[in-house]
Amino acid sequence: MLKVDKVCTYYGKVMALHEVSFEIGQDEIVSIIGANGAGKSTLMKSIMGTVPIKSGSIQFEGKEISKQKPHVNVKNGIVYVPEGREIFPNLTVKENLEMGAFCRNYSSKKINELYEECYEMFPKLKERQKQQAGSLSGGEQQMLAIARGLMSEPKLIMFDEPSLGLAPVIVDEVFDIIVKLQQAKHIPVVLVEQNAFMALSISNRAYVLENGVVSLSGQSSELLNMPSVKEAYLGG
Amino acid sequence: MLKNIAKRSALPVILLIVAVLFPIVVHNNYYIQICCTSMIYLVAVYGLNFITGMTGQTNLGTAGIFALGAYTSALFETVLGWNAWLSLIPVIAMGVIIGFGLGFPSLRLQGIYLALTTIALTEIVRKVILAWSSLTQGALGIKQIPNISIFGLEIKTTTQYYYFALVIIVILSIICSRIIKGKWGRIMIAVKDNPEAASTCGANIVTIKLTAFVIAAILGCLAGWMFCHNYNYVNPSTFTMDMSINFVIMMSLGGAGNIYGCMLGALAITLLPELLRVFGEYYQIIYALIVVTFAVFLPGGITSLIKRGIDFLKVKLRKNAQATK
Amino acid sequence: MISTATLVQAIVSGIAMGLIYSLVGIEYTLIWNTTGMLNFAHGKVITFCGYLFGALCLKQMGLPLVWSLILALVLAAILALLMSSSIFIPLRTKDNLCCILATVMAGKILYEAMRLIWGAFNVGIDNYFPGTINIFGATLPATYIYVLAIAFVMVVALQIFLNKTKIGKGMKCVSQNKNAASLMGINVTRYMRIATILSFVVCCFLSILLIPLITLSKEMAEMIALKGFAAGIVGGFGLIPGCTVGGVILGVVENLACIVIPSGYKDVVAFVLLIGFLLIKPSGILGKKAK
Numbered sequence: 001m002l003k004v005d006k007v008c009t010y011y012g013k014v015m016a017l018h019e020v021s022f023e024i025g026q027d028e029i030v031s032i033i034g035a036n037g038a039g040k041s042t043l044m045k046s047i048m049g050t051v052p053i054k055s056g057s058i059q060f061e062g063k064e065i066s067k068q069k070p071h072v073n074v075k076n077g078i079v080y081v082p083e084g085r086e087i088f089p090n091l092t093v094k095e096n097l098e099m100g101a102f103c104r105n106y107s108s109k110k111i112n113e114l115y116e117e118c119y120e121m122f123p124k125l126k127e128r129q130k131q132q133a134g135s136l137s138g139g140e141q142q143m144l145a146i147a148r149g150l151m152s153e154p155k156l157i158m159f160d161e162p163s164l165g166l167a168p169v170i171v172d173e174v175f176d177i178i179v180k181l182q183q184a185k186h187i188p189v190v191l192v193e194q195n196a197f198m199a200l201s202i203s204n205r206a207y208v209l210e211n212g213v214v215s216l217s218g219q220s221s222e223l224l225n226m227p228s229v230k231e232a233y234l235g236g
Numbered sequence: 237m238l239k240n241i242a243k244r245s246a247l248p249v250i251l252l253i254v255a256v257l258f259p260i261v262v263h264n265n266y267y268i269q270i271c272c273t274s275m276i277y278l279v280a281v282y283g284l285n286f287i288t289g290m291t292g293q294t295n296l297g298t299a300g301i302f303a304l305g306a307y308t309s310a311l312f313e314t315v316l317g318w319n320a321w322l323s324l325i326p327v328i329a330m331g332v333i334i335g336f337g338l339g340f341p342s343l344r345l346q347g348i349y350l351a352l353t354t355i356a357l358t359e360i361v362r363k364v365i366l367a368w369s370s371l372t373q374g375a376l377g378i379k380q381i382p383n384i385s386i387f388g389l390e391i392k393t394t395t396q397y398y399y400f401a402l403v404i405i406v407i408l409s410i411i412c413s414r415i416i417k418g419k420w421g422r423i424m425i426a427v428k429d430n431p432e433a434a435s436t437c438g439a440n441i442v443t444i445k446l447t448a449f450v451i452a453a454i455l456g457c458l459a460g461w462m463f464c465h466n467y468n469y470v471n472p473s474t475f476t477m478d479m480s481i482n483f484v485i486m487m488s489l490g491g492a493g494n495i496y497g498c499m500l501g502a503l504a505i506t507l508l509p510e511l512l513r514v515f516g517e518y519y520q521i522i523y524a525l526i527v528v529t530f531a532v533f534l535p536g537g538i539t540s541l542i543k544r545g546i547d548f549l550k551v552k553l554r555k556n557a558q559a560t561k
Numbered sequence: 562m563i564s565t566a567t568l569v570q571a572i573v574s575g576i577a578m579g580l581i582y583s584l585v586g587i588e589y590t591l592i593w594n595t596t597g598m599l600n601f602a603h604g605k606v607i608t609f610c611g612y613l614f615g616a617l618c619l620k621q622m623g624l625p626l627v628w629s630l631i632l633a634l635v636l637a638a639i640l641a642l643l644m645s646s647s648i649f650i651p652l653r654t655k656d657n658l659c660c661i662l663a664t665v666m667a668g669k670i671l672y673e674a675m676r677l678i679w680g681a682f683n684v685g686i687d688n689y690f691p692g693t694i695n696i697f698g699a700t701l702p703a704t705y706i707y708v709l710a711i712a713f714v715m716v717v718a719l720q721i722f723l724n725k726t727k728i729g730k731g732m733k734c735v736s737q738n739k740n741a742a743s744l745m746g747i748n749v750t751r752y753m754r755i756a757t758i759l760s761f762v763v764c765c766f767l768s769i770l771l772i773p774l775i776t777l778s779k780e781m782a783e784m785i786a787l788k789g790f791a792a793g794i795v796g797g798f799g800l801i802p803g804c805t806v807g808g809v810i811l812g813v814v815e816n817l818a819c820i821v822i823p824s825g826y827k828d829v830v831a832f833v834l835l836i837g838f839l840l841i842k843p844s845g846i847l848g849k850k851a852k
Contacts, residue, residue: 050743074746086741088734099734102727103746152746294657345839347657348599349798352790353839356832359787363832367825481665488658520673524666531662532652 001026001188002047002078002156007056007066009039009046016042017212019056024156024188029178031191031199031220033233034209040192041083043209044160048080049073060156075103077155083164085145089134093125096133096144100151118147121177139170146177150185158190163198171195175202196233200224208233247496248409255402259395268394270506275401276462278502281486282412282495283455288484289492290421291448292428293342297354298483300361301338301453303475304330305460307365310378310470320384320465331457335450342445358480365472377471384465397466404462408455413495415451424448425493485527491537500538563820566699571816573696577705579812580712581770585789586796586804587719588763594736594799595756596653598660602644602668604786606761608779609671610637611768615777616679626689634765641761645754653753675779690773704773715766716805722759723801732756736799784828791835797845806846 002024009017017039024030032040045051047058049070058066065073070080088096097118101111119126122143128136133144142162149157159178163171179202182189193199200206200220208216208229216223223229259268280302287295308330312323341353365372372378384391384400391400415421426434427444435441464470482505490501508526512519534541585603592600600606613636618629644667652663692703723729734742735752743749768782775781788811793799796807815830838845 048744050740069748070743071746071748074744080744082740082744086738086744088737088741090737091733095730099730099742099745102731102734148745288658294661296661341836341840345843349794349839349843351599351657351661352794353836355787356791356835360829360832360836363826363829367823367829369825481662484658485662488662517677518673521670521677524669524673528663528666531659531666532655 003059005057007046008054009042009051010054015212020214022207024190026188027186029182029189029191029203031193031203031206032209033193033196033199033206038209039212040209041160044080044158044192079149079154079157081145081149081159083160085141087133087141087144091133092130093133093144094129096148097151100148104152114151122147138166142174156188160192161194163195259398265394268398272398272401272466274503274506275405276459278405278498280456280459280483281498281502282408283452284483284487285498286448287452289487290424290428294347294351295354296351296480297358298456299475299479300358301334301456302460303361304334305457306464306470309461310381310464313382314378327457327461328454331454332450335453339446339449343442355477358477362472362475377469379469381464381468409495489530489537491539494539497537497539565697569697569699570701572813573701574705575813575816576809577709579809580709582788582792582811583716583805583808584712584763584767585785586793586808587801588760590793590799590801590804591756591760595753596649598649598653601661601664602671604782605668605671607764607768607782609675610765611772611777611781612675612679614769615772634762637761637765638758641758642754645757649757650750650753708770711770788831791831794835795838795845797847800847803845803847
């Protein structure tokens, strides 16, 4: 579904990604783990088009998308739930959700259906629909960011560090939701995480990024038990 | 060691010689007057350089400061009959007052808000001068401001004024250059680049900003003092936001934070309208286009272009030297 | 004792002028919110639109009022596309001084264009809001009432547009968080252009409202433009409802002040308010206290 092939990305003169390749199929969760600064977010932004790539190719559903701007990728069905949530603080929860469906021209009947679906999956958001998004807690904002991403009925969804800054109990909830929605929608999910254990536990396959290079890849269950991975990312 | 001193003083000495010889070589009063005007503006630009070029505080109110300096000296001389040198005292005092007046808002306001405040202050100054006609003669302006006299010699002609201004510029250039290259200069640049980091290094932001504003205001008022004795006439329509913007252009075009940049800017911008007269009706548009092009492509000003050119040549010469070895 | 008539005169004309300040506030806030640039040329834009409407369409082409309005709006939109593509969008990431210089110089270019095209033109336009109205014993030129009504309708229409239509909501998002907006499928650059077009359309309406009040001249909108900044700051910088509140307050306070202070100082009131608010409550009346 999404194929990233030998992508190089530079920030000025600094090379952030060096010939990174990965791919994801129709119905799986793939996680990308690595330390801070390894290039995980850069990879996401390169796919979305927020950051331009120097060389390599990115193909979505067989079409080359490496030169497209972010809003075009969104219209084509790739949703990116960014690092730090990036919700609209001065809009209400419901208005944020509405913006999620902005790129589609849904009838009001369809939008209401989508709202209902969201509220079923995220009951807390239903309670707070009229509240200003900026006043929600970290966990609630993350739920909102995920729900908002789902509003445009994406074909592929990418999560960038969803556990960042959240309490462990909330982190569990968030990952629960990610698994549930993947099983319900059968869409590919790319999960970028520093929390390697959680990421490997819920994903089918994984890639390890180190200093802008893919150092390991394979089935998540295998990587979980690999000594090198255990030492570096799972606390020995 | 002597070679270093010789290298460093080469440029200023050459400039000084050219400047001293200029009126002798060029007898055209018109061009000498242009140089006088550039020098007067240069004083104000030196001031602006401290605030905006170095400390990074947006200041669009230089025309207002200039106006206050000019009117203060004009009023003290025409109404109270003081002579020019005596009226320097209230002029400098006015500079200090304005410096604090503008400095305090700058402690709380940044960027665009500070820009708007300085614009507002300039407009208030202009409107008050216009409206308080019992004091300032309003739109008519103040006429017949006496000339400056040094030990009995009255500075009447353009050429006399030229040398008078030149002396002031030389003194101020040395002082400002000292400040810029010294401790204060570096601290100001630090405050422009990153105020939080500067304060964690022990710099007292309040003192620095206020000092920068006071210096700038004193210089601005001084420029106003020089201005009213050159033209012997002031009126409020001269001191508009257009003038403030011109000062900013002079400072940026030449290259902010740089004495030679200021000189280049002041001369270029005063001279440019004359050079562009060829284009007749279109010269304002071309002027505006030139400024926009510089603002977009060369934010460092002309001196940054020259520096890049010199660096490029140095690298080339080094490469050639290595190749021939 | 101040007569009721004087008071009513001051307040009604104050609200009318105030709504004009509000509209100025709104037009520059639209561009500020989406691009982060303050359009220092907006006074010249307003005046230029005035010449497009009054000189070009009304006089030189001899079109009737409504057609002149429509053509002027179209031309204003074209100007908006030109300016946003050449100045607002390319320069928005550069530093403050650069942005200020660029917009001021753009204003200069517009001014010179006006001078070159229409300089010698004697624009005598008959007041298209004729008559007088009597309120509480005060006789006012009907112009003020027309201006008040039209400006009020515009402010309300803009509020509805920004809050209820899809494009308006998109613009709100671009103002709040550009990154997130682009991730919602919003073409941020395109919305900046749309915001500029909307801003210049408002400028065009402003010029039409100003012509009967001030008469068409190259300096027509300068003071109004600066006071528009004050309106935004007083009411809440960056907030559209703030501009509305700030503008009306400014208009009324100005006029009331002139009952007590000499009228030569009228313009000073706006700037004193601007500085006062910036020093005491920079977020304005409607703004929340920034951290």
